[in-house]
Amino acid sequence: MFDVQDKMVWGMAGLRLLSGSIEVIAALLMLYYGTIERAVMVNAFLSLIGPTVLILVTTLGLIGLADRLDFTKMLIVMCGVGLILYGVRG
DSSP states (O other), X not given: OOOOOOHHHHHHHXXXXXXXXXXXXXXXXXXXXXXXXXXXXXXXXXXXXXXXXHHHHHHHHHHHHTTTSOHHHHHHHHHHHHHHHHHHOO
């Protein structure tokens, strides 16, 4: 079905699929518990998952690109990710 040669792409996609599955399970848990207090607790847990997956997927991508990017461009990408995390922190 998918003709992907690079193992890093499989790893990145796998992490995103895992993250999406966790999101769906969290939504189902919110519906199961049915209270705002529990929904906020589940949502707080999800706030830890999102940035972690972002960092892991970006790290895998940078490792895969390490031989094709020079150090300056890689540093710019890492700074961009850092700025995203800084911008969304509460």
